[in-house]
Structures are given as structure tokens and as C-alpha cells.
């Protein structure tokens with residue numbers, strides 16, 4: 025059993041190490057007690073759910089079971105929780121108000137997307153990745169980060185961005201979703217039992233930025249502690 | 257096959273463009289924020305300097321106004337009083353045969369005029385510390401304390417640190433003198449004390465003043481919080497702000513309070529244009 029996992033792991037180290045890298049920000053958030061901040065608490069919840077889903081996907085993949093349903097769920101969870109972080113960060117009350125309704129709308133939209141992407145939804149081996157939801161997610165998240173950066177510049181409240189944790193989190197989000205926005209629509213066609221479109225080396229890009237965003241989250245959490253303790 | 261390869265390239269190029277955009281945005285935010293902060297800092301510095309200048313001007317015009325009043329008092333009222341005294345004397349001589357009652361009124365009028373002259377002299381001298389300008393801080397403080405101790409059970413001591421204090425700029429001297437005046441007045445007014453010690457120290461970098469009393473003592477923080485600060489303590493602070501000086505209040509061992517003033521002797525401030533400080537050498541101001 026273990027050797028099966030190990031074999032699967034080593035057959036694509038880059039792709040599978042994205043599972044392990046998730047542990048790093050989780051540990052730092054707990055170790056530095058960053059979860060006292062509601063934003064980072066939400067991030068921690070997301071990371072833990074992501075870890076669980078990733079491990080399950082890894083397990084399914086090892087035993088050649090279609091795990092794309094889990095991927096679709098992870099998209100919904102990812103958008104809802106990560107955009108929820110901006111709820112605590114935006115200053116504009118209007119923006120604060122539309123985040124939750126938009127999340128609900130996004131959940132409905134992705135459910136519909138899962139439904140139309142899977143004509144044969146009962147058949148687990150036929151499961152496919154959503155067609156539009158990831159693109160919409162990427163667009164919205166990029167929009168949120170850009171708006172947040174705009175507010176950050178306008179308000180002039182933070183003297184040094186390099187030691188401001190959420191700046192790094194936002195940078196991670198921006199870079200990650202920028203890498204995702206064009207590749208993700210292709211995933212629907214590539215990740216099928218009878219592949220219609222092999223994206224080939226492009227999936228390397230996805231895995232790389234999966235790791236990069238985790239590193240940026242870790243960096244943000246790391247400076248969080250320094251700043252937090254410096255003030256108390 | 258060809259199509260798929262082209263499609264991949266398109267996706268890759270699009271992704272790279274997006275990533276470049278992302279990095280550009282992050283770098284822009286970082287640098288722009290940094291620059292805005294530097295600008296903001298500069299601006300607040302300018303504002304602070306401007307505030308200092310305003311305060312300086314306000315205090316400066318206050319001193320000028322005092323001087324003007326003192327001059328007017330001395331020159332106009334003083335002269336008129338002298339003339340009145342002269343006239344009274346002449347009248348006294350002219351009136352040869354008078355009864356006792358007239359004699360009494362005469363004496364009373366003369367002594368009243370005499371007293372008024374003394375009062376005017378005292379007021380003018382208090383308005384403008386002439387001793388300070390002529391003989392420096394040590395003499396001026398000695399004089400001030402001497403006058404206070406007269407007819408008072410209070411004992412006030414003064415220790416000038418070194419024998420011969422060098423003269424520093426008039427601005428600093430005047431500030432130290434006014435601060436000393438306020439602190440001693442406060443001790444007399446509020447502290448209920450029997451003893452006040454004034455210590456003046458100076459080296460070529462700092463001038464230090466310490467006023468200690470053995471009264472009830474006070475906590476400047478609670479006074480500030482309860483908005484009990486009068487003009488006195490505020491005035492001390494604004495005088496010090498102009499000269500980059502500091503004040504520190506503490507409880508002295510015997511229960512009273514001690515105020516310690518420290519003012520750097522800054523040649524830049526001293527080189528400001530010296531004000532002619534001779535109150536009685538009159539330059540008429542034509543309005």
C-alpha cells in the first residue's frame with residue numbers, strides 16, 4: 025500500500041509536492057499564532073480543507089479513481105474562503121456588502137457549471153472539470169486584489185508593505201490567479217478519460233504557481249508574527 | 257496536432273503576459289507606496305516647521321507688545337505723573353495760608369501721586385525684564401527672587417551652576433527667564449510650599465533649569481487628562497517647542513514637585529535676527 029503511494033508520488037514529484045507544501049503555511053500560521061487575526065483564521069481554514077481535499081485526490085489518483093469531482097468542490101471552497109478574507113480587509117462598505125452575495129452567486133454558478141460540464145454526472149469515471157467557474161473565479165479574485173491594492177495606496181495607512189502580511193497574501197493571490205486564468209479553461213478539455221487536448225507542459229506552470237502561492241502565504245504569515253509581537 | 261501546438265503557445269504567452277502584469281502591479285504598489293510615504297513625511301515636516309514659526313511669531317509679538325505697553329506707560333503716563341508731581345509741589349509752595357484740612361488733602365494727593373509713580377515703575381519693569389537684557393540670566397533671576405522673598409515667609413534659593421555664566425542668545429535667555437517666572441509663580445500659587453530651589457546650569461551645548469518646591473506636588477499627566485492645564489504650563493511647552501527644549505516634571509523626595517528644563521544651545525536659532533531689547537530707547541512706531 026505504502027509503496028503504491030510512494031511510487032505514485034515519485035512518478036510526478038512536482039505535481040505531488042504541492043500537497044506537502046500546503047503544510048508549510050499551516051504550520052507557520054499555528055506556530056506564530058496568526059489565527060488571532062480573522063483574515064488569517066479564514067486562510068487557515070481554507071488551507072486545512074485544501075490539504076484534506078488534496079490528500080484525498082492523491083489517494084484517488086494512486087488507485088486510478090477519477091478525482092475531478094473533488095477538484096470542482098475545491099474550486100468552490102477556494103473562492104468562497106479566499107474572497108471572504110477581503111471581507112475583513114476592504115474599507116469601502118459597499119464592497120464589504122457585495123462579497124458574500126457574490127460568493128453565494130458563485131456557488132450557484134459553479135453548481136450549474138458542474139451540471140452542464142458533466143452530462144453523465146452519475147458516472148464517476150466520466151467526471152470533468154468545470155468549464156467556466158475557474159475562469160470566473162480567477163477574474164473575480166484578480167479584481168479583488170487590484171481593488172485592495174488601490175485602497176492600500178489611497179489610504180496610506182501602512183508605512184512598510186514589506187512587513188505587512190496581507191500584502192504578501194494578496195501578491196500570492198494575484199500571481200496565482202494570473203497564472204490560472206488562461207490555463208484553467210483548457211483543463212476541461214485535457215483532463216478527460218479520452219483526452220481531447222493535451223495541455224502538456226502547461227500543467228507544470230500550474231503546479232509551480234501552486235507552490236509559489238503557498239510560499240508567499242508562508243512569507244506573509246512569517247512577517248505577521250514579527251509585526252504582531254513588535255507591537256505588544 | 258498543429259492546431260493544438262499553436263493553442264498551447266497562445267495559452268502560454270497569455271499566461272506570461274498576465275504574470276508580467278501581476279509582477280508589475282506588485283512592484284508598482286510597493287514603490288508608489290514608498291514614495292507617497294516619503295512625500296507625506298516631508299510634508300508633515302514642513303507643516304511642523306511652519307507651526308513652530310507661527311508659534312515663534314506669536315510669542316515674539318507678545319514680547320513686542322509688552323515692550324510697547326511698557327514704553328507707553330513709562331513715557332506717557334510716567335512723564336505726566338512727574339509733571340503732576342511738580343505741579344503739586346508748586347501748588348504746595350504757592351498756597352501760603354491754609355488750614356489743617358487743606359494741608360491734609362495736599363499731603364494725601366502728593367503721596368498718592370508718589371505711590372502711582374512707584375507702581376508704574378514696577379509694572380514697566382515687570383513687563384520688560386531690563387535686568388535680563390543688561391546683565392544676563394543670573395542677575396535677572398537673582399533680582400526676581402529677591403523681590404519675591406521680600407515681605408514673604410517663603411525662602412527661595414538660587415544656585416547658578418558656574419561662577420560666570422556666558423551670555424547666550426536673547427531668545428533663549430528670555431525663554432528661560434519666563435519659564436522660571438512661571439514655575440516659581442506656580443509653586444507659590446499652587447504648591448503650598450515653604451521653600452523653592454532654583455538651579456541654573458549651562459555648558460556649551462545645553463542650558464538647564466531646575467525649579468523644585470516642597471509643596472503638595474502634582475502629576476502633569478492627570479492634569480493634562482483632566483484638562484486642568486492652564487496657560488502657564490502650555491506657555492512653557494510652546495516656548496520650549498520653538499527652541500527644541502524639553503521639560504520633565506517629577507516628584508521630589510520631600511513630597512513637592514520638580515521641573516527640569518533642558519534647552520540645547522543651537523547656533524542656528526541664535527543666529528536669528530537679534531531684536532533690539534532696550535525698552536526705553538524709543539523708536540516711535542508710526543501707525
Ligand SMILES: Nc1ncnc2c1ncn2[C@@H]1O[C@H](COP(=O)(O)OP(=O)(O)O)[C@@H](O)[C@H]1O
Pocket residue numbers: 442443445446447469471472473474479484485486487488489490513
Ligand atoms: N508646583 C506645583 N505644585 C502643585 N501643583 C501645580 C504646580 N504647578 C502647577 N500645578 C498644577 O497645574 C495646574 C496648571 O498650572 P498652570 O498651567 O500654570 O495654570 P495656572 O497657574 O494658570 O492655574 C495648576 O492649576 C495646578 O493645579
Ligand SMILES: [Mg+2]
Pocket residue numbers: 438441442486487488489
Ligand atoms: Mg501658572
